[in-house]
Amino acid sequence: MDFNIGNLVSGVIGAVAQAANAVVNALSPVAEGGGIFGGIAAAVIGAATLVANVCEDGGIDEDEIDELLAEIYKVFVGAFMAMFGNEGSNSENYGDGDNIVISGDYTSQGGHYIKRSFIEPAIKRINDLKNQGKKDITWIVANSGYDSEDKKKLIDYASANDIKIMFIDDKEQLADYINKGKDENGTTIENRDENKISTVTVFSHGSYLEYGSQFKLALGYKDEEKPDLNISTEDLYDMNIDKNSFSSESTTWFESCNTGTITEKSVDGESFAQKWADETGSKTIALADGRTDYKDINTHENKIDHTIWKVEDSVRRNILGEEYTLDGCENYPVKSVEDGSENAKWKVYEEDSQPEDIDQSKIKEELGE
Incomplete structure (x- = not known):
């Protein structure tokens, strides 16, 4: 296995290096001896326990625990994908292409968005894709707003459901996965020559009011430490997205506000959604001139x-302290009917074509599902 954690361990104290190495070293015998999920779980728990013990001994500040555990989980995911991720490129088993689901940072003012907002719809989408027979699914989560316990839960969910998962810190890591099939650690987990991107679904903030009338797909939103998670139209050019990474029949669905809105600072007078369609060749569905509404995702x-x-x-939230469920939600977000979204319309964007209005009820049909 070609996996090097030197870049991680060289910059942190010895205890964290020992914990990270414990995770990686535990994976090889587990892989050889079977019982992969039980062994992986034990390795992660052992590493976390080691860090906790160091904290009690005074060797590390408590405020650093979340950050250190997050790094350990990233090492764990990288090692796991390095050993098993390339199986996802087997054309015999995964002839339907790579299906990407993206969750942004949920944070917002006024509490309108809570932690479940971009997690539960993503899980619903993953379940829907699996029910359609899609076998190759990659869940890309913004490494912003979610703590180490959240990441562990999502990793466990991904393992149990046989999907890939990665946590990105910036748009370059997203571009590397799209173009080269590389995860956040630089490990190739998809062969783009053999396995093209079939679908992309995005659950995140989208805003131009926050960015001086320049629209950004705000995967990091208000995280001042990770502004590079937010993607403008200009950034799409800089990301040098390889159109050949997408299948000729690929589709993209943005469940983010104003992704199809043209603002006074829109490049060439075109929306982000149109530029995405032009750069990727993917048939794209997005909302123009309004906000997506997540408040009724669990209304029955x-x-x-x-x-x-x-x-x-x-009971889950107030007694058990669980902010979301890994069962997914009941509904997808819809077009808002609140003030400011009176003229909102769902639109279909295709390469070098004028967008066409569609009814909300026709989204799945346009996606070919």
Whole structure:
């Protein structure tokens, strides 16, 4: 296995290096002896325990624990993908291409968005893709707003559901995965010559009001430490997205506000969604001139079912301290009907073509699903 954690361990204290090495070293015998998931879980727990013990001994500041655990989890994911990730490129097993689901940082003012906002719809999408027979799914999560415990839960979910997962710190890592099939550690987990991108679905913020009338797909949103997670139209050019990484029938679905909106600072008078379609060749669906609304993602049509869900959710959040469920949500986000979104329209964008309005009920049909 060609996996080097030198870049990580050289910059942190010996205890963290020991913990990270414990994770990586544990993977080889586990892989050879079977029982992969139990062994991996034990390795991660052991590493986390080691860091906790160091903290108690005074060797490390408590404020650094989340950051250190996050690095260990990244090492763990990189090692796992280095050993097993290339199986996803087997054309015999994964002839439907790579299906990418992206979750941004949920943070927002006023509490309108909570941690479940971009996690539960992503899981619903993953479940829908699996139900369609899609076998190769990659979940890309912004490494912003989610703590080490969240990441562990999402890694466990990905392992249990046989999907790939990665946590990105900037747009360059996203471009590397799209173009070269490389994860956040630089390990190749997809062969783009053999396995093209089939679908992309994005659950995140999108805003131009926050950025001086320049629209950005805000995967990091208000995280001042990671502004490079936010992608403008100009950034799309700089990312040098390789159109050949996408299949000729690929589709993209943006569930982010104003992704199809043309602003006074739009390059060439075109929206982000149109530029994405031009750069990727992917048939793209996005909302123009309005916001996407996530508040009813768990509303059930049946009142009794909804009442039961509300009770269960109250127990999860207020007693168990769980901010989201790994079962996914009931509905996808919809077009907002609040002030400021009166003229909002879903549109289909295709390369070098004028966008066409579509009804919200036709999104899945346009995606060919």
